[in-house]
Amino acid sequence: MPDFDMLVIGSGPGGQKAAIAAAKLGRRVAVVDRPDMVGGVSIHTGTVPSKSLREAVLYLTGLTQRDLYGQSYRLKDEITVADLTARTQHVVSREVDVIRSQLARNRVTMYVGTGRFVDDHTVAVRDADGQEQLLTARHIVIATGTRPARPASVEFDERTILDSDSVLGMERVPRSLVIVGAGVIGIEYASMFAALGSKVTVVEQRSGMLDFCDVEVVEALKYRLRDLAVTFRFGETVAAVERRDRSTLTVLESGKKILADAVMYSAGRQGLTDDLDLARAGLEADRRGRIAVDEHYRTAVPHIYAVGDVIGFPALAATSMEQGRSAAYHACDEPVNPIHDLQPIGIYTIPEISFVGRTEDQLTRERVPFEVGVARYRELARGQIVGDSHGMLKLLVSPGDRRLLGVHCFGTGATELIHIGQAVMGCGGTVDYLVDAVFNYPTFAESYKVAALDATNKMREIDQLEH
Ligand SMILES: Cc1cc2nc3c(=O)[nH]c(=O)nc-3n(C[C@H](O)[C@H](O)[C@H](O)COP(=O)(O)OP(=O)(O)OC[C@H]3O[C@@H](n4cnc5c(N)ncnc54)[C@H](O)[C@@H]3O)c2cc1C
Numbered sequence: 301m302p303d304f305d306m307l308v309i310g311s312g313p314g315g316q317k318a319a320i321a322a323a324k325l326g327r328r329v330a331v332v333d334r335p336d337m338v339g340g341v342s343i344h345t346g347t348v349p350s351k352s353l354r355e356a357v358l359y360l361t362g363l364t365q366r367d368l369y370g371q372s373y374r375l376k377d378e379i380t381v382a383d384l385t386a387r388t389q390h391v392v393s394r395e396v397d398v399i400r401s402q403l404a405r406n407r408v409t410m411y412v413g414t415g416r417f418v419d420d421h422t423v424a425v426r427d428a429d430g431q432e433q434l435l436t437a438r439h440i441v442i443a444t445g446t447r448p449a450r451p452a453s454v455e456f457d458e459r460t461i462l463d464s465d466s467v468l469g470m471e472r473v474p475r476s477l478v479i480v481g482a483g484v485i486g487i488e489y490a491s492m493f494a495a496l497g498s499k500v501t502v503v504e505q506r507s508g509m510l511d512f513c514d515v516e517v518v519e520a521l522k523y524r525l526r527d528l529a530v531t532f533r534f535g536e537t538v539a540a541v542e543r544r545d546r547s548t549l550t551v552l553e554s555g556k557k558i559l560a561d562a563v564m565y566s567a568g569r570q571g572l573t574d575d576l577d578l579a580r581a582g583l584e585a586d587r588r589g590r591i592a593v594d595e596h597y598r599t600a601v602p603h604i605y606a607v608g609d610v611i612g613f614p615a616l617a618a619t620s621m622e623q624g625r626s627a628a629y630h631a632c633d634e635p636v637n638p639i640h641d642l643q644p645i646g647i648y649t650i651p652e653i654s655f656v657g658r659t660e661d662q663l664t665r666e667r668v669p670f671e672v673g674v675a676r677y678r679e680l681a682r683g684q685i686v687g688d689s690h691g692m693l694k695l696l697v698s699p700g701d702r703r704l705l706g707v708h709c710f711g712t713g714a715t716e717l718i719h720i721g722q723a724v725m726g727c728g729g730t731v732d733y734l735v736d737a738v739f740n741y742p743t744f745a746e747s748y749k750v751a752a753l754d755a756t757n758k759m760r761e762i763d764q765l766e767h
């Protein structure tokens with residue numbers, strides 16, 4: 301008789317939801333995580349601290365109020381790291397408490413230590429003193445996540461040369477900052493530091509950024525960030541980063557040199573599988589530390605599952621949770637629907653971006669005809685009231701069956717607002733539902749009706765021409 305029905309390695313979003321789902325089905329469940337990491341990357345260095353930091357930045361800088369109160373408006377002139385981290389630490393400690401309590405009340409046993417496979421049913425958990433304890437389980441879920449990828453040639457000192465983990469422990473707000481990599485992490489931090497007044501240079505080897513998003517939205521974001529003194533160096537690769545007395549010198553392959561107080565690397569992440577002794581369980585990881593799974597999140601060894609960032613794309617907290625629940629249901633023979641393919645994307649830049657469905661470029665490539673309906677925040681009463689005159693919502697509509705093909709949003713509340721579109725699309729609704737619906741006024745949700753009317757007006761004009 302194994303010690304547990306299910307043993308989960310890693311307590312991030314994927315691991316937590318796998319553990320609780322199995323416990324709710326009456327299984328004996330345990331979770332292993334390293335000291336001070338309950339909640340995973342998501343709670344300690346990823347989603348939650350970065351989004352709390354963003355709220356602190358928006359509040360303290362007064363950035364979002366400046367359309368109303370003037371460009372010099374600030375809540376606090378000298379914003380210190382202590383001002384910023386007060387909010388982050390408060391949220392993180394509360395969240396850890398919530399997770400601990402949820403696991404405990406569902407009778408999930410928590411082990412503190414680092415897990416590694418001894419065989420395909422046994423995990424050794426090493427505690428801080430180096431003592432190992434062996435745990436056996438019928439099913440094992442690997443939810444060990446990722447760490448920032450660090451080029452071996454760069455000397456990270458956690459003070460001036462940082463990654464997205466150590467940036468949270470910075471001693472002061474840098475006057476100037478180089479960000480290497482314009483992925484989601486790089487651009488979210490570029491937004492925050494630019495809002496704080498740092499002179500930010502983003503270096504990205506590709507010719508552009510966020511190429512999975514709507515082109516118009518990305519253009520609008522670049523314009524807003526340039527307005528906050530962000531410089532983009534696209535098509536440029538970092539050759540070396542040198543540490544100087546109180547600053548850093550970033551040398552690009554093109555020969556350009558950039559002097560800055562600090563450098564932050566956000567050039568991708570690596571699966572945390574090195575210490576797992578995967579071979580002992582009959583498993584292996586790829587070059588980027590990722591584990592391959594099937595549609596039920598089973599690895600090559602069918603009673604071992606893997607979920608979350610360790611399996612790669614899309615590497616989001618929300619999807620990791622759903623993968624965890626699905627894997628646990630499958631392991632416990634509980635019926636489960638496949639994960640819906642209509643996944644929203646939310647990017648917490650300043651302003652934020654969110655979308656669901658396909659982009660204009662994708663539809664054009666696939667030769668799918670579409671009509672566009674746009675609502676601009678400056679024409680909504682709510683936009684004027686909150687002082688966001690740049691935001692917009694765009695609907696992509698199929699002229700044939702009038703269904704929504706994509707929804708793209710940029711501006712205040714975008715990451716919340718997108719779920720209206722997601723629900724309409726998920727339920728197979730048409731643009732006419734949005735035309736006929738009555739929304740609260742004054743709200744940003746009204747943008748759906750405005751954009752729907754715009755799209756249907758254009759479609760009617762073409763229809764009238766043709767018939
Ligand atoms: C800066 C940043 C911002 C982000 N912002 C967002 C966002 O806004 N929205 C979003 O959806 N996603 C965001 N993400 C991604 C999100 O954080 C991840 O998708 C999510 O945390 C992945 O969850 P997971 O279940 O894979 O586990 P993780 O959260 O990665 O946690 C894995 C856990 O496994 C533990 N572990 C690893 N190896 C072992 C071992 N051998 N033994 C025991 N325990 C082990 C680790 O200690 C860790 O606690 C962000 C990520 C970063 C880095």
Ligand SMILES: NC(=O)c1ccc[n+]([C@@H]2O[C@H](COP(=O)([O-])OP(=O)(O)OC[C@H]3O[C@@H](n4cnc5c(N)ncnc54)[C@H](O)[C@@H]3O)[C@@H](O)[C@H]2O)c1
Pocket residue numbers: 480481482483484485486488503504505506536537538566567568569614615616646647648
């Ligand atoms: N809001 C969100 O949902 C959110 C927020 C943050 C992170 N995340 C997740 O975290 C994951 C990791 O994000 P990321 O931004 O670190 O990785 P990424 O792989 O998306 O981006 C890294 C970027 O760095 C560039 N790069 C690499 N080496 C370079 C060099 N030497 N010089 C210049 N450019 C270089 C790459 O071309 C790439 O564009 C993503 O998968 C993302 O889904 C999500």
